[in-house]
Amino acid sequence: MRRMMKGNDAVSEAAIRAGCRFFSGYPITPQSEIVEYMSWRMDEVGGSFVQSESELSGISMVYGAAACGLRVMGSSSGPGFDLLQEGIGYIVSAELPALIVDVVRYGNGLGEIVPGQSDYWMVVKNGAHGDYHCPVYAPASIQEAVDLVSVAYDKAEQYRNPVIMMYDGAIGQMMEPVVLPEMKEHDPDKFEWSMKGRGGEPQKQITSACYYRHRDPQVYVDNLRTKYRTIEENEQRWESYMADDADLIFVAYGIMSRSCREAITEARKQGLKVGMIRPITLYPYPVKAFETLPENLKGFVSVEMSALGQMVEDVRLAVNGRKPVYNYATGKMIPDTEEFISYMKNVLEGKEESV
Amino acid sequence: MAKDLLTPKLVSELNRFCPGCGHGLIGKIIAQVLEERGVEDRAIQVYAVGCSCLISTVVQADSIQAQHGRAPAVASGVRRARPDAVVYTYQGDGDAAAIGLSESLYAAYRNENYTAIFVNNGVFGMTGGQMAPTTLEGQKTATSIYGRDTSVTGQPFKLAELVAQMPVAYVERCSLTDAKHIAQTKRAIGKAFDNQLAGKGYSFIEILSPCPTNWKMEPVDAYKRLQDIVAGEYKLGVLKDSEEE
Incomplete structure (x- = not known):
């Protein structure tokens, strides 16, 4: 029921x-x-x-x-x-x-x-x-x-x-x-x-x-x-969403992953090839999700509700220098679809600095 | 009574306490009291941090080591998880009266149905004899090298008197000074466990105990100090008995 x-x-x-x-x-x-x-x-x-x-x-x-x-x-x-x-x-x-x-x-x-x-x-x-x-x-x-x-x-x-x-x-x-x-x-x-x-x-x-x-x-x-x-x-658990062929992969958990998923769905309609890895376990961190990277992948974005970005450290460890990692630390705000898409575009156009 | 001289089965032969320390004796009394009531196999002792943590090597009951000061809270969890167990805490004065004061008082405030054994030797023993809340005025310790200055540190802390303000079953302060007082300590601990077995609630037994090592005294002199000086500050006797109210 x-x-x-x-x-x-x-x-x-x-x-x-x-x-x-x-x-x-x-x-x-x-x-x-x-x-x-x-x-x-x-x-x-x-x-x-x-x-x-x-x-x-x-x-x-x-x-x-x-x-x-x-x-x-x-x-x-x-x-x-x-x-x-x-x-x-x-x-x-x-x-x-x-x-x-x-x-x-x-x-x-x-x-x-x-x-x-x-x-x-x-x-x-x-x-x-x-x-x-x-x-x-x-x-x-x-x-x-x-x-x-x-x-x-x-x-x-x-x-x-x-x-x-x-x-x-x-x-x-x-x-x-x-x-x-x-x-x-x-x-x-x-x-x-x-x-x-x-x-x-x-x-x-x-x-x-x-x-x-x-x-x-x-x-x-x-x-x-x-x-x-x-x-x-x-015990690693995660969910991948449209990540197989992505140019850019967001990494988000909890409430942030829901907003991110919505933005990715909309971005795909606009022709932006973005995807998401959603860690379900944070320890152990799902490093297996990062083993095989899409051919055209330009980088990962850790997006989280903190001032400094905290999970981004684990994303960097999982990526281990193979691709650039971006830190989208949004403080207490959850970005809406429009803000997400604008951030995606900035990264893909080389306007954001990786960490 | 001859049977009291036999070592209880619950007591291990190994005793890691210093020569002249009171902990081993208290452990033996607890073991005797549990065995005389036939409850040693359902006893759970909760001890914490400091010299008192070595009690589990003396009294071989099922044992849980709590964090420093938190034995009363851990025992409160055990009390609810195991309604049939005979539960007691075993803590020193630094543990129960300094870092764990809040947990000590709130367990008494809830009138938890377990037995609290509180050993007062006036110092932090295991860490090398620093000042405790219970240290006497003028007493020299590793952190009061000129003697405890009560104008700065406060007066010797009377935990038993404080606990007696709570709605508890029983509070008594005892001492290990001589055979007569040791026998009284055993009676008090026995009563505290009887209260628990009868579901009367929280009983708190403070025991004045010597620490020859950190008092830097021969054991015989330490027991003399206990009688002549410590018991002068910390008055012995029953501080609360709910049956008589």
Whole structure:
């Protein structure tokens, strides 16, 4: 059954239906609907909700419940997401699965409450210290977000690593028709590591300390390398749109990819051969999408809602000097079709400087 | 009682604490209390960062290491995820009273049904004996080399008194100074776990404990200081008992 749902509500319901039974969070725009939804919905399904006194505390509660094998979720935005980093780093290091949602708002510090994509560096390149990554899913529609929630939980458990879903405030706040999955039961006791008391067995430890996890330093290194190389090899997701024969390929994710797609469709009608690669995973970055380049390709454009351009660094790494890369960093604005087409023309006519 | 002298099965033979440190003794008491109630196999201990993190090598219950200061929040998550578990936190004074004060107070404020063990030795132990909120006035530490100047740093921090302002089940301050006080510490910890098992809510036990290494004292002198000086500032006794209100 299709129903109209707000992005944040739909993601919350999808998490519940994937078996999530613990949520702790703190209000912050444009994420607050998740906290509101979970506050009554968890009760209905026999799960637990805590409105925490801070994001620091909230993510710590998520850590505790994750250590007990529950499917758990935390969420925040902007300056609130900064405060989650300590907990995320520990959850990563303790090798526990969890789903963390960043509903991105624009700007630095308190910034603004409007949608943005300026959390890319923090979320994709790690906000906490140490050698780690979190798989990052960047849905472009509410249906895609809902579908990726259960994927995220499966991957989090497969790799014993938290997974982050990052979408901008626009996707969080808007309504779209969506089909929800069936309710799934999750058994917290299915993991040999889940905390419940030792039950006559030897002590189990959930810890992020190297010296308890892998006393041999080389085993520690090998374990991390193997995990993240496996994720990089197997978990890249992207969508290509009219990119096979393009003269110019835009790279865009989330809400920006929707505006970009519309502009490309219109540009094609005008005879401009442009296309798009839409990363669905930001870590691992879909470098495979950049392996085979169209013969006539003149370059790539990273287009994103940030002041400096953040994803453009990953585009450059993926392109690796084979073609020019342009940085269309639009601040908090999403260009309309006309603006996109004018930018395309400028690049194709050599009027834009590559980075 | 002779049976109290036996090492609990839950305690490992390995003890990584310094000679004269109180942590090992507290660990043994916790293990005794859990075993006497037959709940050691459903115990989950949540410890954090500092010397207290070595407790999991002494008390061999299922253990989760929280971030520095966040054990109360982690335990709050565990409490909800595992309603049948016997949950307790184990934290030092730097951990619970400095960086984790907010988490400590909010767990008490929610009257979480778990047991909080708070070890007060007046310094940041593992990092080399820096000043903690609990450091006494005039006490020399690695970051107060002329003695703690309370006109600048504030007075010794009374976490138990603060927790007692919250709607919790039980708050008591104990000490390890001698056999009599150790026995009282065990009674207090026992009561705290009994409260949890009866669903009465949050119990907080502060334990004055010596740190001979960072106090730069022989263990015997450290225990004497605990009795003569520390217990003078931090008054022992029951600060809150919801049953008697």
